[in-house]
Amino acid sequence: MYNYLANSPDDLYSHRPHRGKHKIFLSMAPGAGKTYKMLEEAHQMKQEGIDVVIGWIETHGREETVLKAKDLEIIPPKKIQQGKLALYEMDVDAIIARQPQLILIDELAHTNLLGSQNNRRYQDVEAILAAGIDVYSTVNIQHLESLSQEVTDITGLVVRESIPNCLFTNAENVVFVDATPEILEERLSEGKIYPSSKMKPEVQNFFQRRNIVALRKLALRQVADKIEQQKIQEASQFNKPGRECNREVCSIQERILICISDELNSLNVIIRGARLAEYMNAPFHVLFIEKPDSYPSKEQKIYLASCKQMCQELKGEFLHISALNTAEEIAKVAKDYRITQVIFGQTNRPFWQTLLSKSLSNQLMHLIKNIDIHIISTTK
Numbered sequence: 001m002y003n004y005l006a007n008s009p010d011d012l013y014s015h016r017p018h019r020g021k022h023k024i025f026l027s028m029a030p031g032a033g034k035t036y037k038m039l040e041e042a043h044q045m046k047q048e049g050i051d052v053v054i055g056w057i058e059t060h061g062r063e064e065t066v067l068k069a070k071d072l073e074i075i076p077p078k079k080i081q082q083g084k085l086a087l088y089e090m091d092v093d094a095i096i097a098r099q100p101q102l103i104l105i106d107e108l109a110h111t112n113l114l115g116s117q118n119n120r121r122y123q124d125v126e127a128i129l130a131a132g133i134d135v136y137s138t139v140n141i142q143h144l145e146s147l148s149q150e151v152t153d154i155t156g157l158v159v160r161e162s163i164p165n166c167l168f169t170n171a172e173n174v175v176f177v178d179a180t181p182e183i184l185e186e187r188l189s190e191g192k193i194y195p196s197s198k199m200k201p202e203v204q205n206f207f208q209r210r211n212i213v214a215l216r217k218l219a220l221r222q223v224a225d226k227i228e229q230q231k232i233q234e235a236s237q238f239n240k241p242g243r244e245c246n247r248e249v250c251s252i253q254e255r256i257l258i259c260i261s262d263e264l265n266s267l268n269v270i271i272r273g274a275r276l277a278e279y280m281n282a283p284f285h286v287l288f289i290e291k292p293d294s295y296p297s298k299e300q301k302i303y304l305a306s307c308k309q310m311c312q313e314l315k316g317e318f319l320h321i322s323a324l325n326t327a328e329e330i331a332k333v334a335k336d337y338r339i340t341q342v343i344f345g346q347t348n349r350p351f352w353q354t355l356l357s358k359s360l361s362n363q364l365m366h367l368i369k370n371i372d373i374h375i376i377s378t379t380k
Helices: 011-016 034-048 062-070 092-098 121-130 147-155 167-169 183-190 201-206 210-239 264-282 298-313 326-336 351-356 360-367
Strands: 024-029 052-056 078-082 085-091 101-106 134-140 172-177 256-260 283-288 317-322 341-345 371-375
Touching: 024 034, 024 167, 024 210, 024 326, 034 052, 034 062, 034 101, 034 134, 034 256, 052 371, 062 092, 085 351, 101 121, 101 210, 121 134, 121 167, 121 210, 167 210, 183 210, 256 326, 264 283, 264 298, 264 371, 283 298, 298 317, 317 326, 326 360
Parallel strands: 024 134, 024 172, 052 101, 101 134, 256 283, 256 341, 283 317, 341 371
Antiparallel strands: 078 085
């Protein structure tokens, strides 16, 4: 255990050996077992001789969680007086002064009380990590900032608390704590997630099976992206000068690239590509490549605007790029966005032109590896 008697917070931070490591326990909804799983792993770490302390825990009165929190030291919360009310928040200064090797902090997206050191709990976590202390924390997928609007579209509930994406991206480890919709429904009906007396209609609506299934897909996609990013970072270590190993990293998460032109079949290509992306639970991008010396007509501009609008309505990202070589640019975009599937429609060129020149699909097969290429019928 690292010990240092600091005269000021600056002295403390400057003498810590390194920044702490952050492990996030993620789930699709409250009641899936994040806190219990975090406590379970904390007990294992304690048995291995790690100095583990609870910074903030929310048991919600769940007996099994209360029992699991026993035998772990708890940093007393900080008292914040608001009028005649005495309220409590996590004591960041006390945690840093105590200097445990590992601190457990529940509900990462929580908004702190007025008068706290920081406005948000994730900011408290950042201060603790900067002090060289490892952190275990918990969060639900709806609190990830980039997904707030998507979650609102799915559930109808406005997400009022969120954490920045960089916190999730920079975490050394993310553990997905899963639970079936049936288990969550059972826990909800038994009052193990929220007391029956406090059950509001909007909460019951949130826990509808279709919502839980959709949120679970979102969470799994985020975890897959996280794992893939870690694999890329690991592979980059082997690509440094002096290392012999140069490995390709295959994408774990499917990603679709839909290539369109200004022909009238492009809307159909977008719809069919978006449908494939939905089946695969994959994000998709629509790519339009314009020649630098082209002069599109008014009708072509209107049609392209319709394609962009269609893409956005179907929750895709529209990419409008100027380039001389179409195949090379598609290959570049596919690499940059870690695409796994490329889609484009059948060409309307005469057959004799196809014979006299290399088709786009043939060019792409020579330029990109480990990526599936789909040529879809535009008459369906």
